[in-house]
Amino acid sequence: MKDKEQIEIVGDNHFSSSIETPLRPNAFDKSDDEKIQSIQHHFSKIMEELGLDLTDDSLSGTPYRFAKMYVKELFYGLNPKNKPKLSVFENKYEYKKMLIEQNITIDSSCEHHFLPIVGYAHVAYIPQKKVIGLSKINRLVDYYARRPQVQERLVLQILNDLQEALGTEDVIVSVTAKHLCVSSRGIKDQSSFTTTLEYGGSFSKTDIRNEFLKIIGQEKI
Numbered sequence: 001m002k003d004k005e006q007i008e009i010v011g012d013n014h015f016s017s018s019i020e021t022p023l024r025p026n027a028f029d030k031s032d033d034e035k036i037q038s039i040q041h042h043f044s045k046i047m048e049e050l051g052l053d054l055t056d057d058s059l060s061g062t063p064y065r066f067a068k069m070y071v072k073e074l075f076y077g078l079n080p081k082n083k084p085k086l087s088v089f090e091n092k093y094e095y096k097k098m099l100i101e102q103n104i105t106i107d108s109s110c111e112h113h114f115l116p117i118v119g120y121a122h123v124a125y126i127p128q129k130k131v132i133g134l135s136k137i138n139r140l141v142d143y144y145a146r147r148p149q150v151q152e153r154l155v156l157q158i159l160n161d162l163q164e165a166l167g168t169e170d171v172i173v174s175v176t177a178k179h180l181c182v183s184s185r186g187i188k189d190q191s192s193f194t195t196t197l198e199y200g201g202s203f204s205k206t207d208i209r210n211e212f213l214k215i216i217g218q219e220k221i
């Protein structure tokens with residue numbers, strides 16, 4: 001166990017140790033329902049410790065609602081069984097230019113404070129032999145967002161999966177998001193936001209990358 005000062009430093013620097021989300025080997029031995037039951041129990045203890053009266057009608061259902069929200073909504077992306085199938089198709093029309101899927105909603109949570117990270121992802125690729133259904137990109141972004149995250153890891157996880165599925169390095173992923181752990185606690189900066197950008201292949205060339213950045217910077221629909 002790290003000392004308390006070290007714990008705060010890791011949180012405030014948003015330090016991440018690896019591209020893989022750190023998971024226990026037995027992470028999914030329990031079913032979702034068993035997890036909900038256990039989290040419900042522990043969260044009711046937290047509420048009680050804070051001094052709340054769980055016999056009150058307004059509060060009595062909160063531990064269950066909280067547990068279900070964690071397992072089924074906010075953190076469903078931890079479980080590989082929920083990973084979207086990235087079915088790809090042959091690039092029959094031989095489209096060889098950039099395809100951009102932009103303004104994809106990011107609804108994530110910071111793994112250091114368990115507070116929301118909200119914003120947008122912009123993803124582009126240059127197809128070679130394979131193309132992917134557009135909504136699959138949105139689903140993949142949502143899957144990786146719905147787990148305790150750091151923004152740097154989020155873009156890398158999306159990038160790696162798309163590069164593998166599409167069989168090309170020519171992918172770029174950008175995320176611009178607001179971290180509630182920066183705006184509502186700690187430094188309490190309401191206006192700042194964070195952008196992360198990762199890319200490979202042709203996007204390493206400045207002109208190609210600038211074309212992407214110019215398009216995502218334009219007025220939206």
Ligand SMILES: [Zn+2]
Nearest residue numbers: 110112113181
């Ligand atoms: Zn945080």
